[in-house]
Amino acid sequence: MIIQQIFLGLIFLVLSLLIFTIPGWLVLKKLKISLTSFFEIYTLSTVLGLGVFTLTAYILAALNLRFLMWGFVVVGLLSVVFYRKNLINFDFDISKKLLVPFILVLVVGVLGQVAVNAGSGFSYSDGVYFYSSHGHDGVWHLSLMEEFHKNSFPFQNPEYGGHKLQNYHFFVDLLMSEITRLFHFSNLDVYFRFVPTLFSILLGFSGFIFVRAWAKSEWAGFWSMIFIYFAGSFGYLLTIIRDHTLGGEALFWVTQTQSILGNPPHAAAFIILTTFMFCLLKYLQMRKLNYLLIGAFLGGIVIEFKVYGGVLVLGGVLIISIWEIIFKRSFKILIFLLITSAIALSIYLPNSENSQDFLIWEPWWYIRTMVVAPDRLNWLDLELRRQTYISEGNIKRVIQLEVTAFLIFLIGNLGMRFVGVLAFVKNIKKIPTNYSYFLLTCTTLISFILPLLFLQKGVAGNSIQFIQYFLLIMGILAGIAVSQIIKKIKSNVLKILFSLTIIVFMIPTQIGLIYDFYHKMPLAKISYPELQALDFLKSKTQKANTLISPPYQKNINTKSDIPYIWAWSDTSYIPAFSLTRSYISDQEQATIMGYEIREKLKTQEQIFKEGDPLIFTKLLKDNQINYLYFPKILHPGVKLETTPLIKIFENNEIEIWQLN
Numbered sequence: 001m002i003i004q005q006i007f008l009g010l011i012f013l014v015l016s017l018l019i020f021t022i023p024g025w026l027v028l029k030k031l032k033i034s035l036t037s038f039f040e041i042y043t044l045s046t047v048l049g050l051g052v053f054t055l056t057a058y059i060l061a062a063l064n065l066r067f068l069m070w071g072f073v074v075v076g077l078l079s080v081v082f083y084r085k086n087l088i089n090f091d092f093d094i095s096k097k098l099l100v101p102f103i104l105v106l107v108v109g110v111l112g113q114v115a116v117n118a119g120s121g122f123s124y125s126d127g128v129y130f131y132s133s134h135g136h137d138g139v140w141h142l143s144l145m146e147e148f149h150k151n152s153f154p155f156q157n158p159e160y161g162g163h164k165l166q167n168y169h170f171f172v173d174l175l176m177s178e179i180t181r182l183f184h185f186s187n188l189d190v191y192f193r194f195v196p197t198l199f200s201i202l203l204g205f206s207g208f209i210f211v212r213a214w215a216k217s218e219w220a221g222f223w224s225m226i227f228i229y230f231a232g233s234f235g236y237l238l239t240i241i242r243d244h245t246l247g248g249e250a251l252f253w254v255t256q257t258q259s260i261l262g263n264p265p266h267a268a269a270f271i272i273l274t275t276f277m278f279c280l281l282k283y284l285q286m287r288k289l290n291y292l293l294i295g296a297f298l299g300g301i302v303i304e305f306k307v308y309g310g311v312l313v314l315g316g317v318l319i320i321s322i323w324e325i326i327f328k329r330s331f332k333i334l335i336f337l338l339i340t341s342a343i344a345l346s347i348y349l350p351n352s353e354n355s356q357d358f359l360i361w362e363p364w365w366y367i368r369t370m371v372v373a374p375d376r377l378n379w380l381d382l383e384l385r386r387q388t389y390i391s392e393g394n395i396k397r398v399i400q401l402e403v404t405a406f407l408i409f410l411i412g413n414l415g416m417r418f419v420g421v422l423a424f425v426k427n428i429k430k431i432p433t434n435y436s437y438f439l440l441t442c443t444t445l446i447s448f449i450l451p452l453l454f455l456q457k458g459v460a461g462n463s464i465q466f467i468q469y470f471l472l473i474m475g476i477l478a479g480i481a482v483s484q485i486i487k488k489i490k491s492n493v494l495k496i497l498f499s500l501t502i503i504v505f506m507i508p509t510q511i512g513l514i515y516d517f518y519h520k521m522p523l524a525k526i527s528y529p530e531l532q533a534l535d536f537l538k539s540k541t542q543k544a545n546t547l548i549s550p551p552y553q554k555n556i557n558t559k560s561d562i563p564y565i566w567a568w569s570d571t572s573y574i575p576a577f578s579l580t581r582s583y584i585s586d587q588e589q590a591t592i593m594g595y596e597i598r599e600k601l602k603t604q605e606q607i608f609k610e611g612d613p614l615i616f617t618k619l620l621k622d623n624q625i626n627y628l629y630f631p632k633i634l635h636p637g638v639k640l641e642t643t644p645l646i647k648i649f650e651n652n653e654i655e656i657w658q659l660n
Helices: 002-030 038-062 066-082 096-118 137-147 171-183 187-215 218-230 235-243 257-262 264-286 289-305 307-328 332-351 365-372 380-392 395-426 435-453 460-488 492-506 508-519 528-540 573-578 587-592 598-609 613-622
Strands: 127-130 359-361 454-456 524-527 546-548 627-631 645-650 654-659
Touching (some): 002 038, 002 066, 002 171, 002 187, 038 066, 038 171, 038 187, 038 264, 038 289, 066 171, 096 187, 096 218, 096 257, 096 508, 127 528, 171 187, 171 289, 187 257, 187 264, 187 460, 218 395, 218 460, 218 492, 235 508, 257 508, 264 289, 264 307, 264 435, 264 460, 289 307, 307 332, 307 460, 365 380, 365 435, 380 395, 395 460, 435 454, 435 460, 454 460, 460 492, 528 573, 528 627, 528 654
Parallel strands (some): 546 627
Antiparallel strands (some): 127 524, 645 654
16 A cells, blocks of 8 residues: 555645646746756746646636646647757756755655654554544645535535535645546545645755855755754743653644645645745845736735734735835835735735634733643643732733733744844844845734634634744744854864754754654544445535534544544544535534524434424425435434335445435
8 A cells, every 4th residue: 555655645746846846947947047057947947836726627627628627748848859959958966965965854844744644544453533623624725625526616614514615724625626627536535645745845845945045055045944844832841841752843832844744735835935035035036026016916826825924925915005105115015915905805805705804813822822822831720820919910020920821822832943032132123224134024924913813713722823924934934043053164074063963953843743743543544434425425425415414522432443533523424435415424524614504403403303304304305405424323303104205225334315
């Protein structure tokens, strides 16, 4: 199985060259942007190609012309024939001294990041397993991938039947869906293994080319890549004392870069943001307008890959444009902002419904909960002292405790990235004259300050994802700082000792994360009997129909070592594996997207509790529900034999009934 996965993964990477890299390279060629560096050519071409491919898929879906997506394959193949010499005419511009360390960091970094995803979605002895949160978050993305296989536009929400998809950045899901639709890869392979591998490579490369061009040092780019791949929080310092383990990745609330591939929209936004910075830097260095055009395109589309990334790009450029207007009486950046915003709004607004109030004013919530939560610091004494000093009016002591908690939050999340503060302070004078550093500073501050003041509507903890961009940028700055420190050290022995010290304090989070991931049992599974039922739905039923399944019941005892997915969490696993839309599932995700779900939840509960066949049937008909799907342990209250429903599938675990 592993050999087969590697073989298929290599085929996927070759295809990515045809449908992403080469079309992106052709756009660069058309814009007369000539790059000689292999890393710059590959990264910029591939990221640009990813954006063009996904936006084209979206437009063609709206026009019902999706068959034209095969044009990317045709263009790729023809380009290989006509431009084969140009395609390999590049300079592998990295010094021999750096080559071996670079390859080692790249290989270990990619394997380490992908490993956190790769175990999920495999077929094991008694079903498909899901580790970590993949049984919920991953399954949601899989359901969108399946939904996008249908020729329906506007795109529908597979877990909320009868409603269009709204308030969600779905471009990554559309990208992966098109890959599986065109080339018939497994959704599970593409989501959990193949796309994460590509994204991890691009994440390292984009960081390297940006920092190398900005700091004019390949070693600075190399160290920034190390921080991007391996830098974690200082949570392990507490877990070593508390339970003698290397854990605590999100002890201070923020999930680290090592597990970013578990959130594909986030990973894509990281890559696009870093490449966007590179394009802006190239424009400032060479004053070629074409770099600005590519930057505007990437800055515009990032919002539909990840809304947070779009907010940071547009917010940062807005601040710079205002500063330029006031102090330089220039409108160049404003024009750039207008173009970028026009692209962003044209793809964001059609899928937005009342999303303007998705943030809730709740200052200091993350710091407060970090201190008192049992699964975080569990430092109740600090909070009790703070409340006591507030009641006594001892403001000086209150400020002291608040500063203490803030510094723990800041340094704890940064880990060894805190050395990036040195590069930040050293370059602070460049802000008024260096727009790339100005944008980096604005993005850093916005990404850190926003979650300190606001929570996200629906699921409060989601807004902490803003700080992951802060960690990314601080990792970039840390790489620059470390390379500069090493350059000043004269002794080779001291250089090695300093480098090892940085790495030793950096990597425990990565080691602990991988160990914890594979040491524990999977959190959820879909058994083979249930997969058989889902496959029946996929092959035998009409794809536009709506299905209802039982309400999620917590703490149900299934006598299984690995919980069945329906007993573990409320997820959209049925549409993910059956192509059939759910009447209502995954209420957490539906709430995030702004749907009013109370009536549907009430109807769902009523259907499964109702004992009267006539009322039961009427509820199904009134809500246009075609199928009833349930594990036998969650049989509805009505005797189904007394209703017009027909049993169309049954095995030892699952029953499926169809409304006649």
